[in-house]
Amino acid sequence: MSVIYVLWLREVKKYLRSRVQIVASLGSPLMYLGVLGFGLGPVFQRAGEGKYLQFMAPGVIGMTVLFTAMFSGIAMLWDRQFGFLKETLVAPVPRLLIMVGRTLGGATVAVLQGALIFAVTLIAGFRPASLLAVPLAFLVIALIAVIFSALATAIGSSIKEMQGFQMVMNFLVMPLFFLSGAIYPLEGLPKVLAAFTRVDPLTYGVDGVRGVLIGRAHFGVALDVAVLLAVGVLFVLFGAWRFSKLEA
Amino acid sequence: MSAHPIIRVQHVVKSFGKVTAVNDVSFDVRAAEIFAFLGPNGAGKTTTIKMLTTLLHPTSGALELDGLDPTKHQTEVRRRFGVVFQDPSLDSELTAWENMDIHGVLYHVPRQIRRERSETLLTMFELWDRRADLVKTFSGGMKRRLEIARGLLHTPKVLFLDEPTLGLDPQSRNQMWTLVRNLNKAEGVTVFLTTHYMDEADRVADRIAVIDHGRIVATGSSAELKQQTGTDSLEAAFLKLTGTTIRDESATAADQMRQVSRVWRR
Numbered sequence: 198m199s200v201i202y203v204l205w206l207r208e209v210k211k212y213l214r215s216r217v218q219i220v221a222s223l224g225s226p227l228m229y230l231g232v233l234g235f236g237l238g239p240v241f242q243r244a245g246e247g248k249y250l251q252f253m254a255p256g257v258i259g260m261t262v263l264f265t266a267m268f269s270g271i272a273m274l275w276d277r278q279f280g281f282l283k284e285t286l287v288a289p290v291p292r293l294l295i296m297v298g299r300t301l302g303g304a305t306v307a308v309l310q311g312a313l314i315f316a317v318t319l320i321a322g323f324r325p326a327s328l329l330a331v332p333l334a335f336l337v338i339a340l341i342a343v344i345f346s347a348l349a350t351a352i353g354s355s356i357k358e359m360q361g362f363q364m365v366m367n368f369l370v371m372p373l374f375f376l377s378g379a380i381y382p383l384e385g386l387p388k389v390l391a392a393f394t395r396v397d398p399l400t401y402g403v404d405g406v407r408g409v410l411i412g413r414a415h416f417g418v419a420l421d422v423a424v425l426l427a428v429g430v431l432f433v434l435f436g437a438w439r440f441s442k443l444e445a
Numbered sequence: 446m447s448a449h450p451i452i453r454v455q456h457v458v459k460s461f462g463k464v465t466a467v468n469d470v471s472f473d474v475r476a477a478e479i480f481a482f483l484g485p486n487g488a489g490k491t492t493t494i495k496m497l498t499t500l501l502h503p504t505s506g507a508l509e510l511d512g513l514d515p516t517k518h519q520t521e522v523r524r525r526f527g528v529v530f531q532d533p534s535l536d537s538e539l540t541a542w543e544n545m546d547i548h549g550v551l552y553h554v555p556r557q558i559r560r561e562r563s564e565t566l567l568t569m570f571e572l573w574d575r576r577a578d579l580v581k582t583f584s585g586g587m588k589r590r591l592e593i594a595r596g597l598l599h600t601p602k603v604l605f606l607d608e609p610t611l612g613l614d615p616q617s618r619n620q621m622w623t624l625v626r627n628l629n630k631a632e633g634v635t636v637f638l639t640t641h642y643m644d645e646a647d648r649v650a651d652r653i654a655v656i657d658h659g660r661i662v663a664t665g666s667s668a669e670l671k672q673q674t675g676t677d678s679l680e681a682a683f684l685k686l687t688g689t690t691i692r693d694e695s696a697t698a699a700d701q702m703r704q705v706s707r708v709w710r711r
């Protein structure tokens with residue numbers, strides 16, 4: 198337990214100390230919020246879908262959690278060669294504890310970053326249906342964070358070259374975001390696109406957060422949470438397995 | 446002298462695809478001695494250390510550390526050694542004290558002992574005054590000293606030092622070796638170091654194994670190596686043994702990343 202705790206604490210401390218990085222990482226969510234919010238807002242409203250900010254705020258929170266969590270896994274590449282990772286790999290403790298500590302730490306950081314963006318959306322005018330919805334939404338957000346932290350650990354354990362980083366960003370993280378329905382409604386999509394959105398775990402994450410916060414869910418919150426839990430278990434097991442195979 | 450060697454390596458081979466990094470290497474390290482692996486870049490020093498420290502499995506051959514097989518008894522073996530890798534493994538966003546403390550937790554050192562020994566070691570390695578500073582503000586020499594102090598926190602039987610003085614100025618190098626020698630005397634910890642500086646091996650090590658292209662070409666004290674080769678300096682002995690002076694081999698992928706990391710991390 199203490200092993201998991203110190204490794205978790207390490208991630209959180211580092212996050213809280215990196216003020217510059219925190220501010221810098223707000224950049225892309227703010228851009229989406231600003232540009233898409235103002236740019237697509239009028240069209241969205243004319244189509245009878247209501248206020249776009251209400252719709253997309255949960256999506257931007259989901260995006261932030263995705264990006265933050267995935268980045269922690271990418272950082273592992275560097276960490277393996279020039280960082281702290283090797284110190285943990287030769288420690289006389291089971292790899293599983295190390296993986297769990299790291300993943301929970303990464304997930305916590307992603308949730309904190311998500312909370313920050315949530316605050317920003319509130320300032321921008323986003324209004325959740327009720328106050329009670331907020332803690333519930335954060336449970337869903339935590340699930341998203343664990344899923345992608347675990348996936349990031351799996352990827353960080355599997356690729357060796359820095360070039361792999363670009364590949365992962367272009368062919369995994371961006372599609373995960375764009376296919377998730379974070380910035381457009383899932384209703385009435387072409388069949389092929391609809392099929393793709395359904396295999397993207399973030400779809401259920403964003404849908405769940407949206408369902409809880411503004412009462413608009415495509416699949417229903419119960420199904421969303423069930424899918425997230427199942428994927429979460431699967432990805433944590435997968436991440437733990439890849440991490441156990443890691444050779445320095 | 447203790448009867449059984451603390452490290453025993455027998456006919457160990459490690460291949461990465463077509464590259465044979467370590468090619469049928471055998472040697473013993475005696476308890477409480479300072480043992481040096483001397484060889485040029487790419488000789489197979491780091492690969493050997495990675496095998497002994499449970500990070501890599503040998504392709505064939507037998508390894509033993511304190512009577513245990515690192516491939517089979519990983520956890521037991523890990524308790525018994527401390528290691529300073531060639532590349533830094535500190536968390537530079539944490540303080541010196543935090544780095545020590547996490548290590549203590551990972552090695553199950555009880556809190557009270559953790560604190561006392563951290564204080565002793567940080568004082569000895571002249572880092573006590575800087576314990577609350579982030580490691581990223583440390584000089585290269587300070588970082589290396591901190592890594593050694595950390596590696597000793599759980600009172601290991603063997604301390605591995607992979608090119609610990611690489612990139613340090615002569616003064617820091619001297620200071621470091623004095624500290625390591627003192628520790629070796631005071632605590633009886635076995636030191637297994639690698640270097641491609643001949644003067645260091647000559648001055649610091651009780652015994653030296655000369656390794657080149659994955660093979661050990663000679664083992665013995667500095668005096669014995671000179672005697673074997675009929676030379677009067679280790680430099681000349683090395684030349685005679687390997688047919689070359691110490692040179693920089695072609696850069697590996699890791700070397701290239703190292704280059705990048707130097708640029709980015711000052």
Ligand SMILES: Nc1ncnc2c1ncn2[C@@H]1O[C@H](COP(=O)(O)OP(=O)(O)O)[C@@H](O)[C@H]1O
Nearest residue numbers: 461464466485486487488489490491492493697
């Ligand atoms: N993971 C690896 N994959 C492929 N080749 C490797 C790997 N690690 C080391 N090598 C190769 O093995 C040889 C020995 O490397 P190394 O043990 O790092 O030497 P040294 O530490 O003595 O400089 C080199 O030719 C190196 O390129």
Ligand SMILES: [Mg+2]
Nearest residue numbers: 490491531608
């Ligand atoms: Mg090396």
